[in-house]
Amino acid sequence: MAASSSCRSVRDNVISAREKILSNTVLSRQHMTPEIALHLITPDCAIYHQPVGAGDIGAHTGFSADPFWGFFWPGGQALTRRVSRRVFILDTGHVFHGKSVLDVGCGCGASAIAALMVGARHVTANDIDPVALQATLLNAELNGITSNRLAVSDDNFISNGADSETTNTYEVVLIGDLFYDTEIAADLHPWIQRLARAGTEIFVGDPGRHGITDTGVLRNMKLRSPVQTTCKCLPGK
Ligand SMILES: C[S@@+](CC[C@H](N)C(=O)[O-])C[C@H]1O[C@@H](n2cnc3c(N)ncnc32)[C@H](O)[C@@H]1O
Numbered sequence: 001m002a003a004s005s006s007c008r009s010v011r012d013n014v015i016s017a018r019e020k021i022l023s024n025t026v027l028s029r030q031h032m033t034p035e036i037a038l039h040l041i042t043p044d045c046a047i048y049h050q051p052v053g054a055g056d057i058g059a060h061t062g063f064s065a066d067p068f069w070g071f072f073w074p075g076g077q078a079l080t081r082r083v084s085r086r087v088f089i090l091d092t093g094h095v096f097h098g099k100s101v102l103d104v105g106c107g108c109g110a111s112a113i114a115a116l117m118v119g120a121r122h123v124t125a126n127d128i129d130p131v132a133l134q135a136t137l138l139n140a141e142l143n144g145i146t147s148n149r150l151a152v153s154d155d156n157f158i159s160n161g162a163d164s165e166t167t168n169t170y171e172v173v174l175i176g177d178l179f180y181d182t183e184i185a186a187d188l189h190p191w192i193q194r195l196a197r198a199g200t201e202i203f204v205g206d207p208g209r210h211g212i213t214d215t216g217v218l219r220n221m222k223l224r225s226p227v228q229t230t231c232k233c234l235p236g237k
Pocket residue numbers: 068069071072073074075076077104105106107108109126127128129132155156157158175176177178180184
């Protein structure tokens with residue numbers, strides 16, 4: 001009895017999150033990877049004009065956390081563009097085909113979807129916001145991905161202390177626009193280094209945020225593919 005009511009409550013939360021995502025977003029291909037359709041928050045959505053990061057954001061938006069999943073961030077766009085450039089991938093026999101991939105801080109899930117589109121064997125889309133995982137699943141369905149090659153996880157891989165499990169499971173890690181402040185960079189940077197030392201290939205897309213420019217992180221990275229972004233993410237930014 002207890003188990004079934006708890007299942008019902010999980011299912012009801014999922015349905016309610018999906019309904020809220022759909023009613024607060026529009027379908028968009030206005031980004032650097034128009035081959036991927038996404039449910040996004042754009043200036044046409046009322047929620048776009050709500051204050052962001054203003055304390056009790058849930059009171060304004062109906063979501064318990066800022067709806068970062070509703071935007072396709074410039075770092076993620078650059079990363080996804082690179083991931084989904086089939087010509088480049090075919091030319092170089094690229095790393096995603098047949099690989100097991102982890103997209104950390106997946107937001108709307110575009111990078112995870114791109115990795116599946118170019119033949120990754122399995123992708124886990126990860127975000128600490130469970131609504132982002134529902135947005136990712138909705139976006140995957142929208143792009144015809146219904147296979148069991150996509151999993152979602154709300155684990156905090158960066159601080160869960162299970163690095164060897166992560167490196168044993170994933171050959172490639174994608175990180176799009178996650179260095180947005182120095183605090184997260186302080187955790188992310190050593191984690192990336194530990195994974196890289198264990199042989200994991202890590203791709204970071206970032207538009208030059210403080211967490212990446214002010215912390216020395218770049219010393220340990222190689223600039224593979226400069227991308228000119230044209231996107232506007234948030235009102236006033
Ligand atoms: C700026 S958004 C980027 C989303 C997406 N990668 C993109 O580029 O469009 C950052 C995302 O990371 C998630 N996030 C923050 N800290 C995280 C952590 N420790 N582990 C996983 N996700 C995290 C946030 O919930 C948010 O969805």
